Amino acid sequence: MQNTTYQYLTNTGKDFMSVLRISFYVFALGCLGCAAEQESLHEHDHEVPPHWPTNMLNAAELIKERVDRLTQGEAVAASESQGAEKELLDLVEWSPEIAADTDLSEEDWIPIYTASEGIRKNMMSATGFDDALASDLEELILLLQNAHESLGIETTGA
Amino acid sequence: MDVVLIGGLIRAIQGLFAAAPTLIIGLFISALLKYYLRTEGTRRLFGGESILALPQSWAVGMLLPVCSIGVIPIILEMRRQGIRAGAITAFALAAPLFNPLSLLYGLTLSRPLVIIGFAVGSLAIVTVLGITWDRIAGQAAPKPVEDEKVISLKRLAACFFYMTSELCGKTGVLALLALSGLFILGAVLPHGALQSEVEQLDALAPVKMAIVSIFVYATPILTMSQLGMMFDHGNSPGAAFVLLLLGTGVNVATIWWVQANFGLRAALIWFVVLLACVLGVAYAIERPLIPPGVEPAGHTHAFDIYTNPLTSSDALSFSRIMDLLDKTIGIFEWIAGYILIGMVVVGVFAKWVLSEKVAKLTAAAEDEEAAPIPQAGLHQHVSSRTVGMTCLAGLVAFSIVGCYAFYPAPSECLEEMRLARVEVLSGTTSNDYERTLRWIPILEGWSRKLEVGYAIRKFELRPYQQMQTFLMRKKLELLEHAIEHASEFAEEAESDPEAAEHLAEEVAEMDVLRMEIGENARRVIAAFK
Numbered sequence: 001m002q003n004t005t006y007q008y009l010t011n012t013g014k015d016f017m018s019v020l021r022i023s024f025y026v027f028a029l030g031c032l033g034c035a036a037e038q039e040s041l042h043e044h045d046h047e048v049p050p051h052w053p054t055n056m057l058n059a060a061e062l063i064k065e066r067v068d069r070l071t072q073g074e075a076v077a078a079s080e081s082q083g084a085e086k087e088l089l090d091l092v093e094w095s096p097e098i099a100a101d102t103d104l105s106e107e108d109w110i111p112i113y114t115a116s117e118g119i120r121k122n123m124m125s126a127t128g129f130d131d132a133l134a135s136d137l138e139e140l141i142l143l144l145q146n147a148h149e150s151l152g153i154e155t156t157g158a
Numbered sequence: 159m160d161v162v163l164i165g166g167l168i169r170a171i172q173g174l175f176a177a178a179p180t181l182i183i184g185l186f187i188s189a190l191l192k193y194y195l196r197t198e199g200t201r202r203l204f205g206g207e208s209i210l211a212l213p214q215s216w217a218v219g220m221l222l223p224v225c226s227i228g229v230i231p232i233i234l235e236m237r238r239q240g241i242r243a244g245a246i247t248a249f250a251l252a253a254p255l256f257n258p259l260s261l262l263y264g265l266t267l268s269r270p271l272v273i274i275g276f277a278v279g280s281l282a283i284v285t286v287l288g289i290t291w292d293r294i295a296g297q298a299a300p301k302p303v304e305d306e307k308v309i310s311l312k313r314l315a316a317c318f319f320y321m322t323s324e325l326c327g328k329t330g331v332l333a334l335l336a337l338s339g340l341f342i343l344g345a346v347l348p349h350g351a352l353q354s355e356v357e358q359l360d361a362l363a364p365v366k367m368a369i370v371s372i373f374v375y376a377t378p379i380l381t382m383s384q385l386g387m388m389f390d391h392g393n394s395p396g397a398a399f400v401l402l403l404l405g406t407g408v409n410v411a412t413i414w415w416v417q418a419n420f421g422l423r424a425a426l427i428w429f430v431v432l433l434a435c436v437l438g439v440a441y442a443i444e445r446p447l448i449p450p451g452v453e454p455a456g457h458t459h460a461f462d463i464y465t466n467p468l469t470s471s472d473a474l475s476f477s478r479i480m481d482l483l484d485k486t487i488g489i490f491e492w493i494a495g496y497i498l499i500g501m502v503v504v505g506v507f508a509k510w511v512l513s514e515k516v517a518k519l520t521a522a523a524e525d526e527e528a529a530p531i532p533q534a535g536l537h538q539h540v541s542s543r544t545v546g547m548t549c550l551a552g553l554v555a556f557s558i559v560g561c562y563a564f565y566p567a568p569s570e571c572l573e574e575m576r577l578a579r580v581e582v583l584s585g586t587t588s589n590d591y592e593r594t595l596r597w598i599p600i601l602e603g604w605s606r607k608l609e610v611g612y613a614i615r616k617f618e619l620r621p622y623q624q625m626q627t628f629l630m631r632k633k634l635e636l637l638e639h640a641i642e643h644a645s646e647f648a649e650e651a652e653s654d655p656e657a658a659e660h661l662a663e664e665v666a667e668m669d670v671l672r673m674e675i676g677e678n679a680r681r682v683i684a685a686f687k
Contacts, residue, residue, distance in 0.1 A: 100625040101678070106685060113621055 169344030184228030194546025244288030
């Protein structure tokens with residue numbers, strides 16, 4: 001048993017060194033020069049999107065802006081419409097986070113979360129901006145405004 | 159060159175201690191298979207020749223708390239016992255992916271259904287791989303080796319010396335081979351090299367992850383925390399799946415063992431099919447699993463643990479190396495590591511110094527069935543298979559019960575978080591940034607334990623609770639970045655007015671974050687009470 005283990009160790013050891021050597025060279029060739037050492041931490045700053053809301057009231061205002069832009073219909077260029085829809089989806093998805101980062105109670109937060117989730121799912125599956133979606137968004141806007149007012153925060157808005 | 163080699167060595171040592179607990183468990187399980195379940199029991203455990211062998215092996219793997227290094231002694235014993243190649247593959251891939259601890263951790267991530275989907279996906283892949291390999295490779299199972307039947311205390315001694323002997327033999331060699339992958343990554347990949355390589359909708363992200371994952375060794379818990387970080391940062395879900403299957407499920411030793419036992423052709427088929435299945439699923443799930451509401455951060459720190467921990471400007475010293483090791487190796491891992499070292503010492507003596515005495519001590523004295531024991535009342539004959547299965551069931555039960563120890567009650571978690579938060583905030587206030595940076599990951603870790611600890615006791619985890627802990631981790635990461643930026647600017651501030659201005663901005667941001675973290679703490683406590 002000892003001889004078998006010794007042979008296994010010797011053989012595996014030789015093979016292991018070959019594998020290690022080859023792997024090292026291949027990997028080094030593939031990675032050195034491609035993967036540079038991170039020189040500054042600023043390379044990976046968390047960039048804040050320009051349409052990130054400052055508070056719930058601001059979120060409501062930004063959502064309303066996009067809704068108005070989308071309900072203009074033919075007056076808006078297709079690319080602008082797509083951009084507005086993407087930003088609208090972002091704002092809807094961010095609303096629960098913005099609301100949770102306040103002293104809003106869980107009880108008052110849940111309706112915002114539920115409305116946001118419902119709208120998000122609709123927007124992901126819907127083919128266009130319809131009246132039902134507009135109505136849901138109006139409801140979310142109202143919830144955000146009421147929640148902001150309930151906290152008694154000074155309204156600075158955007 | 160020093161930085162390269164020592165960086166690689168640090169990563170390998172970290173991997174060794176991380177593997178220690180489950181390697182000991184894996185050795186114990188292999189001893190149970192050898193001396194208690196034996197050939198027939200092992201075959202039945204892994205489904206024998208039936209059609210259920212693959213899913214059964216997958217299910218057994220999912221329950222046992224082992225990693226891709228801990229699984230090595232088990233598959234060595236399975237091969238010795240003549241288990242089918244497909245079943246060995248199914249077990250070898252599934253066992254490291256999930257265990258009760260890591261599964262619970264994963265279920266608290268932002269989208270628990272994703273983790274369940276990953277688990278089901280792994281079943282599909284091991285089934286396809288097992289069937290394909292059995293058919294195309296066409297390897298017949300080797301004739302099982304029938305060991306002598308050892309009973310009573312001799313059997314316990316035989317188990318112990320078998321474990322130590324294996325550690326100093328094939329298992330130990332293969333474990334070192336697995337850790338060499340971490341050495342290679344740590345040596346070759348510069349500090350922070352993988353931070354931007356797995357972005358959402360990057361067509362090459364799953365492929366890049368596949369290349370790196372071959373060399374990766376990761377415990378199931380580490381992988382779950384990395385998956386959590388990837389989802390929080392909006393990184394590629396496909397790359398996350400690749401990391402789980404290839405990074406956690408497979409390592410250099412597994413691939414090597416397949417080649418050594420089944421030949422180069424079979425191993426290539428095995429590997430190509432595995433890679434094709436994993437990448438196929440990864441690309442299929444990339445878009446559907448993009449987490450909603452998460453703005454892609456453009457980077458992740460999840461894989462810093464695989465790159466060189468040292469930078470070219472780092473001064474090498476023993477204290478610096480010990481500090482790096484201390485940051486990543488927990489108390490349980492230190493203890494398990496020392497136990498492992500003790501077992502190696504015993505194994506060396508048992509194998510090469512006292513081999514004859516050990517052989518005599520553990521030799522079979524008489525046949526188990528030759529001397530029937532009179533049975534009356536509670537004095538009944540209990541087969542070795544029953545004892546073995548009871549031990550395995552006990553191991554599974556222990557790992558489930560262990561969850562309650564590993565994930566303490568919310569009150570305990572909140573208290574630990576309070577202590578960690580004090581360190582973070584006071585470190586920031588007193589400009590002791592080293593302390594702050596040390597305690598931030600600890601606080602983040604406790605926030606995850608809080609979620610799991612709450613969920614396994616209350617059987618619920620509300621969206622509001624998850625949102626508050628998410629906000630806490632987000633603010634901690636922003637604080638971490640602000641401190642790191644401030645440290646960079648502080649070096650130049652005296653001579654550069656612009657740097658001084660940036661430094662003032664970072665300090666102001668730190669003050670704001672300090673306040674926000676304090677406010678968030680109130681909400682977290684209220685949410686989890």
